[in-house]
Amino acid sequence: MNTIDWAAELAAAKHSTVRASALARELRSAIKAASGGAGSVTVKSAKLSELSGYVDQLTAIRAEHNKAARTRGLLNDGMASADGAAHGVTVGKFGAPQLALDPEQISGMFEALQTRSQYRATVKDVASVSGQLPPTLRPGIVPRSLEPTRVAAHLPTEALGAPTTRILQHTSTTGAAGTVAPGATKPAAGINVTPLDITARKVAVTTSVVDEDLADVDSFASYLQNALTALLIDAENAQLLTGDGTGTNLLGLFNTTGALTTAVDGSATPAEIGIDAIERGITLLRTGASFAEADLIVANPTTFSALRRSKDGTGRYYLNPDPTADEASKLWGIDVVLTTQCPAGKVLIADTSATSLFVREGISVRMGPYGAGDFTSNKTTFIVEERLALGVTKPSSLCIVTGL
Numbered sequence: 001m002n003t004i005d006w007a008a009e010l011a012a013a014k015h016s017t018v019r020a021s022a023l024a025r026e027l028r029s030a031i032k033a034a035s036g037g038a039g040s041v042t043v044k045s046a047k048l049s050e051l052s053g054y055v056d057q058l059t060a061i062r063a064e065h066n067k068a069a070r071t072r073g074l075l076n077d078g079m080a081s082a083d084g085a086a087h088g089v090t091v092g093k094f095g096a097p098q099l100a101l102d103p104e105q106i107s108g109m110f111e112a113l114q115t116r117s118q119y120r121a122t123v124k125d126v127a128s129v130s131g132q133l134p135p136t137l138r139p140g141i142v143p144r145s146l147e148p149t150r151v152a153a154h155l156p157t158e159a160l161g162a163p164t165t166r167i168l169q170h171t172s173t174t175g176a177a178g179t180v181a182p183g184a185t186k187p188a189a190g191i192n193v194t195p196l197d198i199t200a201r202k203v204a205v206t207t208s209v210v211d212e213d214l215a216d217v218d219s220f221a222s223y224l225q226n227a228l229t230a231l232l233i234d235a236e237n238a239q240l241l242t243g244d245g246t247g248t249n250l251l252g253l254f255n256t257t258g259a260l261t262t263a264v265d266g267s268a269t270p271a272e273i274g275i276d277a278i279e280r281g282i283t284l285l286r287t288g289a290s291f292a293e294a295d296l297i298v299a300n301p302t303t304f305s306a307l308r309r310s311k312d313g314t315g316r317y318y319l320n321p322d323p324t325a326d327e328a329s330k331l332w333g334i335d336v337v338l339t340t341q342c343p344a345g346k347v348l349i350a351d352t353s354a355t356s357l358f359v360r361e362g363i364s365v366r367m368g369p370y371g372a373g374d375f376t377s378n379k380t381t382f383i384v385e386e387r388l389a390l391g392v393t394k395p396s397s398l399c400i401v402t403g404l
Contacts, residue, residue: 146230149339151237152357152388154296160358160389163200167356167391168193171258172289196391200360201248203239204385205231211378221382225365228384232363237341240357240390241298241348250390253298253348253355258395260284264403274307274404275318279332281349281399292351292397297336299347303404304338307331347401354397360387 175189205228214220238252245251253259262284264277278297285292299307310318319331329336334349342348366383374381392398 146227147234147237147340149237149337150233151240151298151337151339151341152233154335154337155240155352155355155357157357157359160200160360160387163360164197165358165389165391166195166197167393169196169392170394198358198389198391200358200387200389201239201250202361202385202387203232203235204383205235206381206383208374208379208381211380214380221367224382225384228382229363229365232384232386234341236386236388237339241339241341242343243390250388252390253350253392253398254343254346254400256392256395256398259398259400260288260396261400261402263401266403273310273318274303274401275310275331277401277403278307278347278349281347281401282332282334285349285351285397285399288396288399290351290354290394290396292354292394294334294349294351294399296350296352297331297334297347298342298350299336299338300342300344301338301340302344303342303347304336306404345402345404347404349399349401351394351397354392354394356391356393358389358391360389362386 170191171194172192173189174192175187177189178187180186207224207228209220209224239250241252242254243250243252244255260281262277262281264274265272268276282294285294308317308319312318363384363386366385367380
């Protein structure tokens with residue numbers, strides 16, 4: 001196997017290019033002299049012989065360049081170890097451009113000379129000119145996958161007519177109803193409520209792009225709006241589930257004071273699994289202070305995956321004994337919503353009738369050169385934002401299950 005000295009090959013390629021340029025000039029002079037009206041047949045024959053010599057030299061140069069181009073092509077295609085060996089060379093680091101005068105072009109030059117017609121031969125080497133041509137923009141955008149779930153779509157929603165709203169949160173009940181004898185005092189009950197002021201919070205995201213991208217790709221502006229909206233929904237999901245209520249954050253469902261809790265009991269006999277704890281959480285809602293009926297379970301995809309893979313003693317899946325059938329998307333008859341913004345190892349069980357999503361401003365998209373820097377730099381800024389608030393009238397309508 002021969003090893004190519006690419007430094008020497010590069011030097012030879014440069015020298016061959018100079019030689020080719022000189023020969024091309026002499027070739028044009030020979031064609032002009034041979035095709036002119038003046039001169040004897042003997043002189044023209046001599047010029048044809050001289051032209052034949054030039055063509056032979058160009059053919060030899062072409063062979064050198066073709067060898068370099070072939071090995072370079074093997075390098076670019078990642079096949080140096082196999083095809084390179086088949087050609088008897090070990091491909092090095094560099095390559096030389098190909099001077100591609102094919103036999104048809106050489107034959108065409110002779111025919112043009114004999115018929116005294118014009119002929120143009122073009123060097124054809126895609127590999128050597130690809131870096132000199134402008135890229136062609138493909139239609140559309142290759143998108144980046146984003147979280148598809150919006151938790152807000154599963155909660156009761158109402159418009160907020162002011163920046164802040166007050167709700168009365170039913171926290172506890174004292175006393176009970178009972179039978180009463182004629183003339184006796186009727187039993188009293190206390191419905192204990194706590195006023196709760198909820199303020200709308202803004203969730204927003206921006207980006208700036210150069211005007212050339214917007215001009216060159218027709219769909220880029222709409223794609224940016226969709227991509228930014230998806231990022232906004234990611235932040236919205238995080239706020240609705242795990243917001244800590246401090247600063248500009250919402251108070252998320254997982255952090256609601258008074259929510260019920262339960263966990264997988266590792267000491268139970270027989271051993272308890274995740275779906276056992278979730279069923280207990282559903283029952284807690286039903287028997288707790290709110291007598292709530294669960295209608296939504298929110299889980300992280302990894303947590304739900306572990307639940308789906310739970311097996312009995314014979315290796316059969318609890319949730320879906322036949323994995324080839326439709327994928328299980330319910331637990332104990334309740335719809336499961338998956339989002340990566342839900343903490344792993346936990347699920348939220350909710351009676352959504354006791355929650356309210358207040359929307360002060362829905363999702364809006366704005367665009368324009370908002371800053372002087374953007375304007376002078378030919379940039380356009382996109383802004384996607386919303387204002388919303390979250391209220392829970394009955395905290396015991398929520399149950400958080402941990403240890404999954």
